[in-house]
Amino acid sequence: MEVCPVTGRGLPPVRHWPALDLHGTDFDPVLAELMRQGPLTRIKLPNGDGWAWLVTRYDDVRAVTNDPRFSRKLVADHDVTRLAPHFIPVDGAVGFEDPPDHTRLRRSVAPAFTTRGVERLRAKARAMLDELVDGILADGPPADLTERLLAPFPLAVVCELMGVPASDRPKMHEWTNLILSSAQGVERSQRAKEDMCAYFADLLAQPRDDGGDADGVESVLGLLGGAIADGEITASEAVGLALLIQIGGEAVTNNAGNMLYILLTRPELLERLREDPAARPRAVDELLRYIPHRSAVGLSRIALEDVEVAGTVIAKGEAVYVSYLAANRDPEVFADPEDVVLDRSPNPHVSFGYGPHYCVGAMLARLESELLVDAFCDRFPGLRLAVPAAEVPFRRGALIRGPQALPVTW
Numbered sequence: 001m002e003v004c005p006v007t008g009r010g011l012p013p014v015r016h017w018p019a020l021d022l023h024g025t026d027f028d029p030v031l032a033e034l035m036r037q038g039p040l041t042r043i044k045l046p047n048g049d050g051w052a053w054l055v056t057r058y059d060d061v062r063a064v065t066n067d068p069r070f071s072r073k074l075v076a077d078h079d080v081t082r083l084a085p086h087f088i089p090v091d092g093a094v095g096f097e098d099p100p101d102h103t104r105l106r107r108s109v110a111p112a113f114t115t116r117g118v119e120r121l122r123a124k125a126r127a128m129l130d131e132l133v134d135g136i137l138a139d140g141p142p143a144d145l146t147e148r149l150l151a152p153f154p155l156a157v158v159c160e161l162m163g164v165p166a167s168d169r170p171k172m173h174e175w176t177n178l179i180l181s182s183a184q185g186v187e188r189s190q191r192a193k194e195d196m197c198a199y200f201a202d203l204l205a206q207p208r209d210d211g212g213d214a215d216g217v218e219s220v221l222g223l224l225g226g227a228i229a230d231g232e233i234t235a236s237e238a239v240g241l242a243l244l245i246q247i248g249g250e251a252v253t254n255n256a257g258n259m260l261y262i263l264l265t266r267p268e269l270l271e272r273l274r275e276d277p278a279a280r281p282r283a284v285d286e287l288l289r290y291i292p293h294r295s296a297v298g299l300s301r302i303a304l305e306d307v308e309v310a311g312t313v314i315a316k317g318e319a320v321y322v323s324y325l326a327a328n329r330d331p332e333v334f335a336d337p338e339d340v341v342l343d344r345s346p347n348p349h350v351s352f353g354y355g356p357h358y359c360v361g362a363m364l365a366r367l368e369s370e371l372l373v374d375a376f377c378d379r380f381p382g383l384r385l386a387v388p389a390a391e392v393p394f395r396r397g398a399l400i401r402g403p404q405a406l407p408v409t410w
């Protein structure tokens, strides 16, 4: 048995965690097994080197993600065991920075993500959503809601937030898909990343309009341009940040696709929300908690010194993953974690992460999800799947899980 070099205690075995193509919102059986094994286990993912620690309990996940003794910056220089075959971080990307640089980068775009910044988008987002729904209704059933609604809507909203012209939306969508999947080859992914970086570098180099919109709120690119001009961030940091926000923006497509899949396969939930609009915001949070948003785990952290977690020492230099999905099912925090309890309250889920890397777009994602749930409930009377649930195709080989298509009728 391997022993811990610090405590001399035995180490848990390393569990291989293969890439699984799961259907619907099925919870990953390997993660369930790891959760049963204990608070701290060791995993080996399909790519990268060696093994990493995995933390699954809610309190431990919050402790690790909020502890400056675990670094994200160091991850960029290590070939840590990981799910993604091709992940090559962009220089200065916010996901791979530690405070104080990380704080400085986040500060540069913060005004776009405050309540006021996000709320300024509400009316525009609703109008864009209405237009898409009008088109679907005009064409009549059946329709693939992934293609017609769940892909174009978050894309339109994030482009609006960024200040990307509507005519460039298809290009952004194509690059995002290529960057997030290596299905068309690692080189194609890398090229898409370079193309998107060049695109943002070009937009940021153009003279900017300082005024913002009618409320004086600037787009993300406007804010980044200002921060470069003020010497707060470098041009390459701005590009890295723009890229992550643009890509992150499309996360709602998959997440809301899972939401709709749950509502369509459990019609009693959809009925409840149709009848009770006031219940929808809380229901959105519960669905966010329940949805297994991603495959396996995301980005690791590396210990800057020996740190004790759940009674075991994570030694300096070792990599550690947290599972937000597992934390969201911790029975110590969530009663009946395997059930969707629409009016669960309080619901302190960690679907948007925790600590300094907490999702930049959380408020925007909530807003979009609420608007989409309103549309499902109010604009499509009799909405139902057009194929048996088992035949709804789910993405394969994907980092983020969700329906490839959602064929519906009404």
Ligand code: HEM
Binding pocket: 065, 094, 095, 096, 106, 158, 244, 245, 246, 248, 249, 250, 251, 252, 255, 256, 293, 299, 324, 351, 352, 353, 354, 356, 357, 358, 359, 360, 361, 362, 364, 365
């Ligand atoms: C339902 C949809 C979404 C979910 C479930 C989600 C979830 C997450 C999670 C779990 C993290 C990582 C926390 C960590 O590294 O520990 C994250 C980070 C991030 N998300 Fe989201 N997200 C969503 C939507 C969005 C949207 C709409 C945007 C942009 C408009 C966005 C932009 C980002 C960025 C830039 C980061 C990196 C933050 C950092 O490292 O400081 N996300 N998100």
